[in-house]
Amino acid sequence: MTRSGVIAGVLAALVLGGAAAVFAVVWRPAIDAIDPAQRTFANDLVKHGRTLAVIGNCSNCHTAPGAKDFAGAVAVPTPFGTVFSSNITPDADTGIGRWSEAAFRRAMRDGVDREGRHLYPTFPYDHFTNVSDEDDRALYAYLMTREPVRSAAPANRLSFPFDQRPLIAGWKLLRSATYHPDSSKGAEWNRGAYLVEGLAHCGACHTPRNALGGERASASFSGGDVDNWQAYAINAHSPSPVPWDADALFGYLRNGWHPDHGTARGPMAQVVANLSSVDPDDVRAIATYMAGVFGQPSPDHRRGAETVLAELKAMAGRASETNAAGAAIYAATCASCHESGRALPYGGINLALSTAVCGSDPRNLANIVLAGISPREGERSPIMPGFASSMTDDQIVAVLIYLRTRFSNEPAWTGVDQVVAEARRTQVAALRTAAASRQPPADLAQRDKP
Incomplete structure (x- = not known):
């Protein structure tokens, strides 16, 4: 064989080998469809699956405004375009009704x-790759017993x-590698780790993304x-x-607010x-694990609410002098609620304790001022009116800048006017979407993560 023939043969082998490798990585076989009518599930299994679906917030991503539960079609914006969530009801044609448990577990x-x-x-x-076989089975049972x-x-x-x-x-x-239990930790910590790293997928929102859309493993839980929140x-970068501790996290996650940290808003609500x-023990387990993620506060950060309030009390005069318009608004x-000392639902948190005021950008605070905070049904929970219809963008910008100066020691925000304008556009679009679905608009100002 000539030299050129040898080279051609080697190149052909490399091409074929590369194609085979790509095929092995990409190709997955179909799994046989099943007859939905042949499935039955124990009541206890279905009940357990319901709890797991709640922990996983399945309905939030798979139920569009005004639509039936789990019917999908929720728009999920990404830097690469919009993805629509799938129908996970047991409909045989448009849902997952013909999926076997094996097909569900593979997904x-x-x-x-x-x-x-x-x-x-x-x-x-x-x-979700961290979810156990038993919990996958319960989730499958629950979804397959929903209305098609x-x-x-x-x-x-x-x-x-x-x-x-x-x-x-x-x-x-x-x-990155999946979750594994830590034998050096207790059962409560491990249960919390299993839920946080698995079904609850907290890092999906609270971890920054890389250029390919994956979570940055080196910056886990760094925000x-x-x-638009x-x-x-x-x-430790909270x-x-x-500082958060396990008790504060439990109260916040269980009740939606904490006096030293504020109120859950937007989708966090x-x-x-x-x-x-869900079972309070599961919430306590999540809080225990996340308290370890927060870690022990630094000496400069190891202080209570009374210390924070005392440190900022002297700043009121300075903020009013530099921003008279914001101070007047x-x-x-705001002051009649936030400085009244009244109990819920009409007394507001002291804003010196608000993460929204101390955060690295004003988006969350802009969303809150525009849309307010709706109360939780049947509870004495925080409530706040929205000011989208009664304040101009310039007025909201002025009050946001005032709040930042008056109630925090953090550097001034930049681009507040653009942030407020974008927050208003986003909320108007959400209201139009809700109106089009003929449903009351979802609470637009209930998400503020610790």
């Missing part, structure tokens, strides 16, 4: 649907090449961006004026609303 573990297609990681299977809804999700709106599903197989190779750092209905619209 949870590997992000591959019954037909063998790779799922976009807006479905957080990089966390015939509803096909709209086509995803992704730019090329991100609309090519085979690329997701390569993305999956970059995922993220979700739906800042998901705060929930580790901007909270008062959906999370705590769900957690309010605060006095007229």
Whole structure:
């Protein structure tokens, strides 16, 4: 054989080998469809699955405004375009009614649907891969006993090449290691770690993303961006004026607020609303694990609410002198609640304790001032009117700058006017979407993560 023939043979072998390797990474076989009518589940298994679905916030991503539960079609914006959540009701044609338990477990573990297609990681299977077989079985039982809804999700709106599903197989190779129990820790800590790193997928919102959309493992729980809200750092980098501990986390996650930290707002309010209905022991386990993630506060940060308030008391005069317009708005619209000392629901948190005021950007505070805080049904929970219709953008900008100066020692925000304008546009769009669905608009100002 000639030299050129040898080279050609080697190149051909490399091409074929590369193609085989790509095929092995990308291709997944379809799993046989089943007859939905042949399935029965024990009541206790279904009940356990319901609790797990609540912890995983499944309905929040798979139930569109005005639509039936779990019917999908929720738009999930990403830097690469919009992905629509799938129908996870047991409808045989548009849902997962023909999925076997094995197909469901593969989707949870590997992000591959019954037909063998790779799922976009807006479905957080990089966390759900940590869910046990037993819990997957219970989730499957619960979803398969829901009302079947015939509803096909709209086509995803992704730019090329991100609309090519085979690329997701390569993305999956970059995922970090999964959760493993720590024998040096107690049962409560390990239960919390299992829930946080798995089904509750807290890091999906609270961890920054890299250029490919994956969580930055080196910055776990260091804060993220979700739906024009800042998901705060929930580790040692937390901007909270008062350090979090397990008791404060439990109260916040169970009740939706804490006197030293404020109120859950936006989609975080959906999370705590769900957690309010699960076993308190599971919430306590989550709080215990996350308290360890926060770690012990530094000496400069190891202070209580009374110390924080005393430190900032002298700043009132300075802030009023430098921002008379913002001070006047605060006095007229905010002080009567936030400085009244009244109990819930009409007494507001002292803003010197607010993470929204001390955070690294003003998005969350802008959202709160525009839309307010709706009370939780049947509870004496915090309440605040929204000022979107009674304040101009310039007035909201003035009061936000005043609050930052008056109630924190942090550097001044920049670009507050652009942030307020974008917050208003986002909320107007959400209101229009809710109106189009003929449903009351969802609470637009109930998310503020610790």
